[in-house]
Amino acid sequence: MDSQDPVLVTEPRAGILLITLNRPHVRNAVDASLAGAVDAALTRLETDASLRVGVLTGAGGHFCSGMDLKAFPTAGVPVVADRGLAGLTRARLRKPLIAAVEGAAVAGGFELALACDLITAADSAFFALPEVARGLVAAEGGAIRLPGRLPYHVAMELLLTAAPLPAPEAARYGLVNQLTRDGEALEAALALADRVQAHSRDAVLVTKQIVQRTRGLDDHTAYAVQDPLSTPVFATASAAEGARAFTEKRSPAWQR
Incomplete structure (x- = not known):
């Protein structure tokens, strides 16, 4: 296993690049340092011919709680150039990227998952876009992508009330590809990645x-x-x- 940065761990696995957000003490909230590290990992995925699929997950039992609100008043939104939050939400990646979600995927964390091509999630995982409750807007893909992924009125309820969406309900709507037992979302994502890279x-x-x-x-x-x-x-x-x-x-x- 090799680490590009203390806040991020990358692990190449026979055609797959496993990317793990590693700020568990803040539920993997994204600050400028983590944003830059994720962007570098995605660049590695795109440019390394031996890598065919990426898997994005979080350490410590949570996927990602969004941008680091403690850093926000002085540092702003941790976007990378024109590629959006953590270099992902506005990027146009050529290679497939799979989100493996345990625990919370909220605010920008949900937007990171929405920017992925496939999502696996554990039974107790949940998604939310609580930006309106914080005086903010889900501007890194939440308000744009969610109404196309869920029934319109369900998406609008999440966006306008900050209500959470439990993973089992997300799976019923088709937002989650595979629902797993707790602790097994990553295993399912890696299996999906193998299925993808089995093809041309x-x-x-x-x-x-x-x-x-x-x-x-x-x-x-x-x-x-x-x-x-x-x-x-x-x-x-x-x-x-x-x-x-x-x-x-x-x-x-x-x-x-």
Whole structure:
């Protein structure tokens, strides 16, 4: 295991980069130091060809309590350049990122999870956007993303009343991909990461890119954006290998 910074621990695991927020004494609240460390870890994920999927989690039984409010009056919101809170909420990552949530994922912590592609959560975990109760706005993706992930009136209740959303309820709405027993969210996230990286690297990266670039577009415009991205994939060695493997009834042998 290697640590890029005392507030963050990174661990490469056979194609997966495990990123652990490590300020458990403040429920992994994000200050400038942690924000910079997360941003560096995400840059490593994006640039290291041996890494195919990232998993983001928190130490000490909690995912993240959002930005460090003690530091906020003097330091402001811990954004990194134009990539948002902790270099994630406004970033456009090419590689899939999975959130493994135990305990609290609130305020900016919930926004970090919403910026991930998949979410696993333990039974006792909970999500909340309590910004209005603090005179703030969920401006790092909460107010933008949540109404598209939950039924509108449910999302608005969370945003306008600061009410918490227990993980089992989030799972019923489809916000959580896998609900686990307490202490097992990370194990489930790593298993999901293995399932993702079992497939063609080209197909996975382009699929995510299409989703990112076509969200909210009408069909005609979306196809115009999608086709230049998807068409080259059909001519790759991975596509040919996938077809051969299917006809030969075997698992594909992807080029790594």
